[in-house]
Amino acid sequence: MAFTATDLTAIEAAIVAFAKGERVVQVILNGEEIQYNRARLPELVAFRDQIRGEIARATSGNTRHRYASTSKGY
DSSP: OOOOHHHHHHHHHHHHHHHOOOOOEEEEEEEEEEEEGGGGGGHHHHHHHHHHHHHOOOHHHHOOOOOOOOOOOO
């Protein structure tokens, strides 16, 4: 499943809501509503890290470099 910056923002907003004292938060990802309670906070943080990693890999691109080597043939 490809995640977007909007998905990351939704997850981070849920984590902030827990920090503000909410007991249950709802996150909508790809049209699906998921509810998290405080007990699932570590799972939510791990999910945030996964999304961050996938977005970073998708935006980093492939940066291969090729270097030519020449000699005079001695």
